Amino acid sequence: MSKNIIKLLKxxxxxxxxxxxxxxxxxxxxxxxxxxxxxxxxxxxxxxxxLCLVLLIxxxxxxxxxxxxxxxxxxxxDINPKFVFNLNDDNSIKNVTPLNLEGIFVVNxxxxxxxxxxxxxxIDVSLKELDENGYLIDNSVKVLAACKDSAKEVSIxxxxxxxxxxxxPINTTKINIVDVYSIDKKAKADKxxxxxxxxxxxxxxxxxxxxxxxxxxxxxxxxxxxxxYDVDILKFxxxxxxxxxxxxxxxxxxxxxKEEYENILDxxxxxxEYLLDLLEDEKDYTVQLSSFIEKxxxxxxxxxxxxxxxxxxxxxxxxxxxxxxxxxxxxxxEKNNIYKDLxxxxxxxxxxxxxxxxxxxxxxxxxxxDD
Amino acid sequence: xxxxxxLKDLSNGDERSFDIIYKETSKAVFHIILSIVKNRASAExxxxxxxxxxxxxxxxxxxxxxxxxxxxxxxKNAALNYYKKGKREVCYDIVDYTDTFVSKDxxxxxxxxxxxxxxxxxxxxxxxxxxxxxxxxxxKRREVAKILxxxxxxxxxxxxxxxxxxxxYLEKNG
Numbered sequence: 442m443s444k445n446i447i448k449l450l451k452x453x454x455x456x457x458x459x460x461x462x463x464x465x466x467x468x469x470x471x472x473x474x475x476x477x478x479x480x481x482x483x484x485x486x487x488x489x490x491x492l493c494l495v496l497l498i499x500x501x502x503x504x505x506x507x508x509x510x511x512x513x514x515x516x517x518x519d520i521n522p523k524f525v526f527n528l529n530d531d532n533s534i535k536n537v538t539p540l541n542l543e544g545i546f547v548v549n550x551x552x553x554x555x556x557x558x559x560x561x562x563x564i565d566v567s568l569k570e571l572d573e574n575g576y577l578i579d580n581s582v583k584v585l586a587a588c589k590d591s592a593k594e595v596s597i598x599x600x601x602x603x604x605x606x607x608x609x610p611i612n613t614t615k616i617n618i619v620d621v622y623s624i625d626k627k628a629k630a631d632k633x634x635x636x637x638x639x640x641x642x643x644x645x646x647x648x649x650x651x652x653x654x655x656x657x658x659x660x661x662x663x664x665x666x667x668x669x670y671d672v673d674i675l676k677f678x679x680x681x682x683x684x685x686x687x688x689x690x691x692x693x694x695x696x697x698x699k700e701e702y703e704n705i706l707d708x709x710x711x712x713x714e715y716l717l718d719l720l721e722d723e724k725d726y727t728v729q730l731s732s733f734i735e736k737x738x739x740x741x742x743x744x745x746x747x748x749x750x751x752x753x754x755x756x757x758x759x760x761x762x763x764x765x766x767x768x769x770x771x772x773x774x775e776k777n778n779i780y781k782d783l784x785x786x787x788x789x790x791x792x793x794x795x796x797x798x799x800x801x802x803x804x805x806x807x808x809x810x811d812d
Numbered sequence: 813x814x815x816x817x818x819l820k821d822l823s824n825g826d827e828r829s830f831d832i833i834y835k836e837t838s839k840a841v842f843h844i845i846l847s848i849v850k851n852r853a854s855a856e857x858x859x860x861x862x863x864x865x866x867x868x869x870x871x872x873x874x875x876x877x878x879x880x881x882x883x884x885x886x887x888k889n890a891a892l893n894y895y896k897k898g899k900r901e902v903c904y905d906i907v908d909y910t911d912t913f914v915s916k917d918x919x920x921x922x923x924x925x926x927x928x929x930x931x932x933x934x935x936x937x938x939x940x941x942x943x944x945x946x947x948x949x950x951x952k953r954r955e956v957a958k959i960l961x962x963x964x965x966x967x968x969x970x971x972x973x974x975x976x977x978x979x980x981y982l983e984k985n986g
Contacts, residue, residue, distance in 0.1 A: 443975050443979070446927070446975055446978050446979060446982070447947050447975075449927050450927055450928060450931070450943075450944075450947055450948060451947070451948065453924060453925040453926065453927055453928045454839070454925075454928065454948045456924040456925055457852055457924060457925040457928060458838075458839065458842060459842065459852070459855075459856040459859065461856060461859055461860050461863070462831070462834050462838070464860060465834075465860050465863045465864060465867075466827070466830065468860070468864060469830070469864065469867055533871075553875060554875055554876075557820070557823055557824070557871055558871070703954065706954050706964070707952055707954060710952070710953045710954065710964065710968065713968055714953075714968060714972075717968070717972045721972065721975065721976060721979070747969065747972070748969075750965070750968075750969075751965035751966065751968065751969040752965060753965070754963075754964050754965035754968055755963040755964065755965035755966070756965075758954075758957070758963060758964040758965065
């Protein structure tokens, strides 16, 4: 009977379920996707010629230092870890790049959470991550925006400062914010006709590398950032890839284990439902109940089987939820262990060596501990 | 299907992601709305608004949270607004609001969906939602429990109870 009811509901649903997808898409004004079609060779030839022409015009711009300006606006976190946000025109986060090894770890955590999100949200997520890992305890916090447009830069820097001041750290009483601006610097920036943030970074680079400011001020933002933080881009990418690869590997083992737990719950759910259906249809359930008790020896049937099954399912859910919680904790811990291990190594060692990841083999479902 | 990724891609205007999100959630969205507004035509209108909102606000979706729950919360809120608006405009002097809204639908639909309309009348909103999320939208009890923030045993019990009520209804009304 239960099955018939569900069957009937499904049939009726087909009859009344509206299909408004196209109406919504028309309202949303999605661009119509172009169907794949074989075009005559002539069009292909013309397209290729057009592409060559575009490349011919654009290539010098792309490879010249002036053309490769990188992002127009950057927000640099110079704490240790060091990393930089590249912003879109609307000040949302376009990309996040680490500028030192510890930056790789932080970026690994925050990047999936903040790309395309607002700057305010991204700063909050970053500060929380830094605070959680104890990076705000003794370090001074220098966060600086640099942008071609001085007015925009000032407004972004004010927003950053406000966020820094409003942030309530858990692991330290107060964060030590470094004021990167001075009246003196403002005059110098005006002299070079650049924004204050850009001047600050160019001056930092000049001081660090003993280059004259006249030279560093002519560089683009991306080059300044790379030189300032000694970023060996190729080596850095290699390290990032290596860490990503190992973390992905560990993540897939973790997900597999998590699914294992969820399957236990799904199976139990099906077994309970089968029993309830028998009960509902007033069929003989004694055989099924015995095999259920055999399969789940901790199930105790009392007077009201329905209620007992509900209680049992809730009880098992709590246990499995706890197990998954433990598994997640363990996963985070394993990840931190990898980071800790890597911090003691130099870049070449990381690239050439093996990174051990947790296999969770010793992490088995054991409900006895949770009574 | 990774709805999280789809929501992220949708915020970048990816049309294919919209198709996937619609396919994966439209049944649930429709029945959540229907459970509140109790009228198919209103549910259809409201459903459009819900998916428009999902598209426009997809950037606000917080990664790591339950994407279905996020979409269904939008659906619930939209339906409640619709309900309040409808109540103000139509039902200021009618006591059995539910019945009025059900009877506003075309007779044809009522006959086509006799049992669904019976479910709307006979079940509580929560029981109807649980039944439809489990049996029509096809989510696992575990997923429904997460979406509705209640223990899995309760979901199973309520789903079973809903079936029992419908069974009695059919026995009485043929």
